[in-house]
Structures are given as C-alpha cells and as structure tokens.
Amino acid sequence: MGLKVAEFICPTEGCWLLDKLGEWFPPEVCRAIRGIPLARREIDDKLVWHEASDGIFSLKSANHLAVRLDQQAGGWRPLVCWMDQGSWKRVWNLAIPPKLKVFLWQVLHRFPPTMEALIGRKVDVHPRCPMCWAAPETMEHLFFDCCVARAL
Numbered sequence: 001m002g003l004k005v006a007e008f009i010c011p012t013e014g015c016w017l018l019d020k021l022g023e024w025f026p027p028e029v030c031r032a033i034r035g036i037p038l039a040r041r042e043i044d045d046k047l048v049w050h051e052a053s054d055g056i057f058s059l060k061s062a063n064h065l066a067v068r069l070d071q072q073a074g075g076w077r078p079l080v081c082w083m084d085q086g087s088w089k090r091v092w093n094l095a096i097p098p099k100l101k102v103f104l105w106q107v108l109h110r111f112p113p114t115m116e117a118l119i120g121r122k123v124d125v126h127p128r129c130p131m132c133w134a135a136p137e138t139m140e141h142l143f144f145d146c147c148v149a150r151a152l
C-alpha cells in the first residue's frame with residue numbers, strides 16, 4: 001500500500017480527510033480514526049510504550065500488561081492470592097539465587113507448563129499428571145499433592 005498517515009490529514013487545516021479515509025477504510029474503522037485527536041502544532045512522531053510512565057518499553061511493564069490482559073480474560077488466578085506488592089518485593093529480596101527467584105515468581109503466577117496450563121493454551125494434551133496419573137496436573141497437584149513429587 002505504501003500510504004502514510006500524513007496523507008489522510010489535511011496539510012492546511014490539520015484535520016482528517018474524511019473522504020479519503022472513506023475510500024480506504026470501512027465505516028467502523030473511519031469512525032475509530034476520526035476519534036483520534038490530531039496535534040494542533042507540528043511535532044515529530046515518536047514511539048511511545050503506553051504501559052510505562054516514561055513511555056519506554058521494558059519487560060517488566062510488558063509482564064504487567066500480559067498479567068492484566070490475562071486477568072481481564074478470566075484466565076489468570078494467582079497460586080497465592082494474598083501476595084501484594086510488598087510481598088513480591090520480599091520475594092525479590094530473598095537471599096537465594098536469582099534463577100530460583102524467577103522460578104518462584106513463575107510458579108506463583110502459574111507460568112510453568114503444567115498440563116492444566118498447556119490445555120489453557122489450547123495444547124492438545126491429557127490433563128492427568130504424567131508422573132502419578134492420579135489427578136489432573138495442576139500447579140497445586142505438582143507442588144503439594146503429587147505422591148511422586150513428594151517422594152523426591
């Protein structure tokens with residue numbers, strides 16, 4: 001296509017060129033575009049990551065976004081719901097190797113690929129624990145209930 005946004009903005013009035021938008025986009029997209037306010041003065045474009053107050057992308061803010069979107073979709077439930085921001089700081093300040101901190105954080109956020117998590121990600125696997133075959137492999141089963149894991 002090779003079009004630029006500027007080609008849809010009147011160079012003299014600084015408003016959207018509605019007729020041109022209508023030639024390229026369906027009505028619902030045109031309505032959404034018309035809702036985007038245009039700058040009154042000429043400023044250079046720049047990339048901004050809206051999830052961070054400084055506008056700069058970071059993995060931390062991306063993780064927060066991923067968790068929030070997962071929560072909104074109803075697919076996220078923390079392993080321990082009592083952990084608040086202060087609790088997380090204590091986890092990060094524990095005197096243990098960094099990779100264990102990361103693993104603990106992942107477990108508490110249910111990121112390791114248990115059968116339950118894989119099924120949630122639409123992977124076609126059997127839900128039973130592959131070690132004991134006695135119950136669905138959830139994070140709770142793996143870390144608290146599985147007789148094979150307990151014997152380790």
Ligand SMILES: [Zn+2]
Binds near residue numbers: 147
């Ligand atoms: Zn098991």
